[in-house]
Amino acid sequence: MRYLLHIVARYSAVKSLLLLLCVGLSQPSWAETSDQSLVESVQQFLYQEAQALGQEAVINIAPPSPHLPTCIQPTPFLTNPNQAPIGRVSVGVRCGADGRQVRYLQAEVDVIGSYVVASQDIDRGTLVTAAMLDQREGNLSDLSSQSLTDQADIVGKVAQRPIRSGSTFQAHFLQAPSLVERGQRVTVIAEGTGFRVSREGEALADGAQGETIRVRFGSREIMTARVIGQGTLMVDF
Known part of the structure; x- marks a missing residue:
């Protein structure tokens, strides 16, 4: 009888040990759960950014x-x-x-999203208009890092090289048109709280929208100003 009880006790102990091992294998460790939380956090972050x-x-x-x-x-x-x-x-x-x-x-x-391609051949020096563009769908990660996908970044720019029909627009293919030319007489505006003054000067370089160039007043006075329109610049304080 004692022998039988001893066998039953050993069987119960082994059974309990196997049960604990199975539970341990079926349940992820704390470290695994933490790593999963880390990956999920990064995945959610990238999804929101993309x-x-x-x-x-x-x-x-x-x-x-x-x-x-x-x-x-x-x-x-x-x-x-x-x-x-x-x-x-x-x-x-x-x-x-x-x-x-x-x-x-x-x-x-x-x-997966939309991007812009040329709908026709575009010669160098051409001002790009919306009529010259077409939309495509595809994997944006297959495009060059310099590719412009938004129409707003393309329309109104000047082609610096020939662009073939069906090609994407690279940032270095385009340049904003000059609103100010070197040697041109320009109006420079300075304004602040309660005042606004303007002077006429001479542009010392070509300038596109938003670019900062030097302007000469008289024979010696030179300052920098930002191009804000055709023949017009603004002094930033």
């Missing part, structure tokens, strides 16, 4: 290194804020309440 670029975003994130400490309260940020979150993207993550610990994850972001 929403403005197109209709659909597909995001793949490389898993974080298991050798790094757990990231608590992850706060993602773009390591290069001037780069659109498309293609290969590096994302930094500040961890902890003070954000002193920083981790980095790599991601691949594909965005």
Whole structure:
């Protein structure tokens, strides 16, 4: 009888041990749950950043290194804020309440959206109009980083080289037209609280909208001013 009870006790102990092992295998560890939370945080961040670029975003994130400490309260940020979150993207993550610990994850972001192409051949020196453009749909990450996808960045610019029909517009293909030419007599405006004055001067360089050039008054006085219109500049204080 004792022998039988001993066998039953051993069986129960083994059964309990196996049950604990199965539960341990079926339940993710705290570290795995933390890594999953980190990846989900980065994925949600990238999705929000990419929403403005197109209709659909597909995001793949490389898993974080298991050798790094757990990231608590992850706060993602773009390591290069001037780069659109498309293609290969590096994302930094500040961890902890003070954000002193920083981790980095790599991601691949594909965005399906619309972009602009030339609807006809455009010669060098041509002022680009909306009638010369056409819309296409596709994966924006396949385009060059210099490609202009927004019509507003293209219309009103001058082609600096021939652009073939069906081609995308690269930033260095276009230039804003000059509103001021070197040697031209221009009006320079200065204004502030309660005053507005203007003087006539001579432009010392060509200038497009928003560009800052030098202007000469008389024989010696020279200052810089910002082009705001045809033959008109503004002094920024």
